[in-house]
Amino acid sequence: MELKLYDTLTREKRPFKPLDPANVRMYVCGPTVYDFAHIGNARPVIVFDVLFRLLRHLYGADHVTYVRNITDVDDKINARAAQEYPAMPLNEAIRQVTEKTDKQFHDDVAALGCLPPSIEPRATEHIAEMRELIERLVASGNAYVAEDNVLFSVPSMPDYGQLSKRPLDEMIAGARVEVAAYKKDPRDFVLWKPSKPGEPAWPSPAEIKAPGRPGWHIECSAMSMAELLQPFGGGLVCDDPQKNVFDIHGGGVDLVFPHHENEIAQSCCAFGAPRMANVWMHNGFLQVEGEKMSKSEGNFVTIHELLKDSSWPGAILRFQMLKTHYRQPIDWTRKGTDSAAIELGVFDIFTEGVRSRQTRAGKVPEDVLSALADDLNVPLAISVLHKLAEECRKSDDPWSQAAHDLRASCDFLGLDLSEVSYRKLYERQHGRIDESRVSDLINERSQARANKNWKESDRIRDELAAMGVVLHDTKDGTTWEIAR
RNA sequence: GGCCACGUGGCGGAGUGGUUACGCAGCGGUCUGCAAAACCGUUUACCCCGGUUCAAUUCCGGGCGUGGCCUCCA
Numbered sequence: 210m211e212l213k214l215y216d217t218l219t220r221e222k223r224p225f226k227p228l229d230p231a232n233v234r235m236y237v238c239g240p241t242v243y244d245f246a247h248i249g250n251a252r253p254v255i256v257f258d259v260l261f262r263l264l265r266h267l268y269g270a271d272h273v274t275y276v277r278n279i280t281d282v283d284d285k286i287n288a289r290a291a292q293e294y295p296a297m298p299l300n301e302a303i304r305q306v307t308e309k310t311d312k313q314f315h316d317d318v319a320a321l322g323c324l325p326p327s328i329e330p331r332a333t334e335h336i337a338e339m340r341e342l343i344e345r346l347v348a349s350g351n352a353y354v355a356e357d358n359v360l361f362s363v364p365s366m367p368d369y370g371q372l373s374k375r376p377l378d379e380m381i382a383g384a385r386v387e388v389a390a391y392k393k394d395p396r397d398f399v400l401w402k403p404s405k406p407g408e409p410a411w412p413s414p415a416e417i418k419a420p421g422r423p424g425w426h427i428e429c430s431a432m433s434m435a436e437l438l439q440p441f442g443g444g445l446v447c448d449d450p451q452k453n454v455f456d457i458h459g460g461g462v463d464l465v466f467p468h469h470e471n472e473i474a475q476s477c478c479a480f481g482a483p484r485m486a487n488v489w490m491h492n493g494f495l496q497v498e499g500e501k502m503s504k505s506e507g508n509f510v511t512i513h514e515l516l517k518d519s520s521w522p523g524a525i526l527r528f529q530m531l532k533t534h535y536r537q538p539i540d541w542t543r544k545g546t547d548s549a550a551i552e553l554g555v556f557d558i559f560t561e562g563v564r565s566r567q568t569r570a571g572k573v574p575e576d577v578l579s580a581l582a583d584d585l586n587v588p589l590a591i592s593v594l595h596k597l598a599e600e601c602r603k604s605d606d607p608w609s610q611a612a613h614d615l616r617a618s619c620d621f622l623g624l625d626l627s628e629v630s631y632r633k634l635y636e637r638q639h640g641r642i643d644e645s646r647v648s649d650l651i652n653e654r655s656q657a658r659a660n661k662n663w664k665e666s667d668r669i670r671d672e673l674a675a676m677g678v679v680l681h682d683t684k685d686g687t688t689w690e691i692a693r
Numbered sequence: 694g695g696c697c698a699c700g701u702g703g704c705g706g707a708g709u710g711g712u713u714a715c716g717c718a719g720c721g722g723u724c725u726g727c728a729a730a731a732c733c734g735u736u737u738a739c740c741c742c743g744g745u746u747c748a749a750u751u752c753c754g755g756g757c758g759u760g761g762c763c764u765c766c767a
Contacts, residue, residue, distance in 0.1 A: 363764095374697070398764050401698060463762065463764075465697085466696090468764085493698080496760075501741095501760075532706065538759085540705095548704080548717060551716075552716060566756090580707095586707075589714085589715085592714065592715040595715060679730085680730095690729095
């Protein structure tokens with residue numbers, strides 16, 4: 210099976226050829242840990258988790274390295290720390306904020322069924338590599354010092370702007386931001402900047418006396434080097450440009466410019482590499498109820514709220530996210546969550562037996578895998594799952610091959626069905642169903658029906674319906690389930 | 694203002710130069726005391742205007758709409 214991925218750089222879907230099939234390497238930009246992650250942050254985490262699973266399937270679990278960083282040095286973190294812990298020394302407050310947010314993030318994404326990446330480097334653990342990279346860029350003439358800042362010189366890189374397709378000279382025209390006076394060129398960006406007193410600070414590179422801290426973009430160049438190049442023979446000590454490229458770099462489409470463009474500039478110029486990564490993948494943006502998500506609009510939806518306050522099982526949120534192809538925009542709505550719950554509830558019904566007692570090996574159908582291999586066409590893969598569910602419905606055997614395959618497919622997609630049954634959803638909202646009360650009422654109703662007392666029979670059925678219980682009268686008696 | 698995406702039936706959402714996506718909902722039927730479930734059948738599509746083509750929802754151009762980005766972070 211051939212994996213094809215859409216590459217933002219070339220704007221086309223291409224067959225994926227790993228540099229080394231024994232060491233497939235992927236880097237995805239992770240969160241800045243200063244606040245609860247919102248549902249938009251969840252998208253790349255879920256999307257690239259599916260890709261991670263697929264790569265592990267295709268190349269072997271031990272042959273894929275997935276790096277997702279944690280950004281724990283950033284102005285927003287500083288601001289949040291000062292606001293939340295005004296009495297505390299800033300660095301201590303920052304540690305409080307980052308540790309707390311970091312934990313929340315991991316709890317949230319675990320609930321969404323995401324595997325932990327192979328490595329989750331933290332920016333503050335890689336300051337040394339950032340400094341080394343900056344020194345290199347200064348030495349090579351790609352960066353310069355100005356007022357204790359180190360800036361990347363965009364004109365020093367003729368290819369700058371390829372990823373976002375922004376022509377160098379036209380880029381300034383529409384800019385509406387004031388340009389710092391010390392910049393040689395308005396497009397130059399910061400690699401290192403001086404820290405204000407009390408802020409996190411490290412010894413500066415390039416013989417700058419004042420302590421400082423890294424710019425935003427350099428951390429990803431440094432961490433991808435440290436985790437995806439150096440361990441595989443590349444990095445600063447290696448002059449072979451081919452050793453200084455990894456396979457896949459991912460993130461949200463909002464990162465294409467400037468973040469990824471600048472990462473490319475830093476990495477390629479530092480290592481003399483023709484490319485930073487062979488494939489650039491970007492997930493589409495997300496709106497909430499038709500509106501841009503923003504705190505001022507009051508429609509800022511965090512993963513935590515959905516899981517804890519609204520009691521949605523993570524699998525349902527994950528499924529809702531995966532119902533849309535990763536490059537399409539999503540309008541995240543409550544109605545969409547309800548639909549996802551109904552669909553997954555069906556998968557739960559048909560796999561309930563095989564989840565408690567697997568009687569044979571389930572197999573992820575080729576149709577599912579080939580859909581995923583076609584640039585992660587998860588919606589198409591899900592349509593195959595519906596077909597399996599259809600087979601299950603037609604089968605008399607609760608342990609049919611289709612049921613095993615459906616289970617295997619859900620497992621493959623990271624969809625944990627253990628909490629998604631209609632009953633569990635109902636009980637999360639309305640409290641436990643009193644089963645003995647239900648069976649008492651059913652017995653009473655059966656009596657009434659035996660006596661052809663349809664009025665009483667229907668009254669009891671209505672009473673049960675009010676409890677969320679729906680009856681099925683069959684030849685063998687009456688069964689019940691929770692309303693969908 | 695510049696650059697870049699996206700626009701499919703009631704809703705969600707794939708895909709394609711000519712043939713049923715799929716799911717949910719709706720409608721009709723079988724079944725049922727009546728229902729429910731199940732099964733069978735079935736309605737409503739490709740933003741607008743041009744162009745290319747034997748043929749466009751699918752390619753090209755323009756328009757409209759929505760969204761993203763426009764650098765040291767709002």
